[in-house]
Amino acid sequence: MGRFEDLSDQELIIAARGGSEHHFGELVDRHTTMVYRVARSITGSHEEAEDVVQESYLRAFKNLDKFDESKSTFKTWLLTIVRNQSINIVSSFRRKALKFFSDHEEGEPELEFASNPLTQEPLDAETQLSLKRQYHAMDKALKKLPERQRTALLLRSQESLSYDEIATVMDISVSSVESLIFRARKKLIELVER
């Protein structure tokens, strides 16, 4: 959907509200990786994260008229939906029952790790493999944090959201965001040092 690359999220939303699913498609292309990462970190599951991504976009598409650009950006609005959907899945009885009765190992998607953000050069296979190992080790440590700490930290460190934006997504105060991120860092450092 390269022809819409120059448009801002807001311009895309205006067109999508007018009924253009192609403009909404550009928003999907733009944010899916971020949305997947956030859903994956909350649910801890690739398959559930995929479901959350689909349901969240569908919900966003159906409720575009309710999106208020004076209150938040599309990105924070979408992430609010994603977090709520992820929490709903994690706390559902159906999920707990499935986890309890199933020893099913789910497949992991093919993940890629960003090159040097400045040069955007692709990484060689060896570096990719080493990053993949580091990712799994970090993932394991992150899973030991309470969801709120983990989400706040990742929204800041990986998705570069401001404290204000995180407060909006998580529906808490900015000072709570500060505390959550600080506690998450402290705990992670303890876990790494152990």
Add this chain to the structure above:
Amino acid sequence: MRHIDCQKRISLLVDGSLDGPAVREALDHLTECPDCARAYEKMVSLNNALTNVKPSLADSSLASKVKVRISGESNSAGYAWNFSLLKQVPIWALIAILAVGVGDMAGKTLTETLNMHDTSHNLENLIQDNGESLTDVLIDFGQSENGR
């Protein structure tokens, strides 16, 4: 400043979320407090590690799945819209349309009913005509469902 407050400020410092005077104050504290200096270094390393292991999806198949579903959704939203138009038609008009339609089917076998339009004559080859009317078929179906 209490030590714990200072460490919380260091977390803000790592994120660049302190304003000018507070940055200077925090940096001054780092020069005189080895504990906080160590905490700062660790938080910076942790932040770098988190940024380094930020994965991307290797292909766009998930985005494609989403777009297919959105497309399906906007099509079915179209049907819903048509249906809501239908709701605006007065009920007596719907009854009249139905009465004419059902009257047209009276006494006809299933194949005859389906064959009323020229375009559907090829259905003859697909549906076996046992001489049953549409009502017979529905009654049979109801009985077999109840018998389950």
